[in-house]
Amino acid sequence: MPQDEYLRRVKGVHALCIHPGVGHVDQEVLETAGPQLKVVGTMSVGYDHIDVAACKAKGVKVGNTPYVLSDSVAEHTICLALMVLRRVPFLMGSIVADTWKNNKGSAFASLGASLHGKTVGIIGLGGIGKAIAERLIAFKVNKVIYNSRTQKPDVAKLLGLEFATLDNLLSQCDLVITSCDLNESTKHILNREAFKKMKKSAIVVNISRGPIIEQHHLIEALQNGEIAGAGLDVMTPEPLPFDHPLTKMPNVVLTPHMGSATWETRMAMGDLTVKNIIAGLQDQPLPAPLC
């Protein structure tokens, strides 16, 4: 929605129901809305499109949708990792392009890499990171290492995860998954220096927010063979132009920010958003408050 139309619609509302792709809240939006605004409900776990501190300062409650989406996002994370490791889009393309027959049944055609036995690093061990770790264990990975702002000894002990510094995680892992919030400390956490610390055979999967990765540096690292591949559900910008260099790389799998996009999960997110908004309008504590 163009900004002027958004501001026009926001004026005078008591509640705002938004989604990262549609709507944001900053000082301008708060001022345009007016002092009657009571609550913002975002149908997302991420809230980098909302100035929560500014909402708090104005007494506007904010709620999001954590936990109800963790399992779906974790499923999609594993899907992306497997698609990159097993080169699914590229090899599916060989059927569509009718080049499969050129392999002449070779046992060494269509090779990818296994997930089992791999060392996997998760950056950000919130609800989604934990759900990803649970699934990785079922895939018999060698070990799961995590890095996050604060250590999570309870989850780590329960699932047998190891904490590591970011450098340590990057240098050890075959698969690096980013599932952290986007904020000043995580923006571009995977940049040129980070890619240089990774194994040449490593792949990266990002299911949090595009700017977690410095995308120009990612393209450079892929082109220079500093890492082996990437699976991205989020990118910069969104929607990504169809002719962007990333769309032309055979070792990159792109999906259109669809981690939580199952019927069941989006319905649960919708319900929780409505509950947050109704509670805010009724001056009750929100079921999933950010402030």
Ligand SMILES: O=CC(=O)O
């Ligand atoms: O990106 C989606 C979300 O934050 O829920």
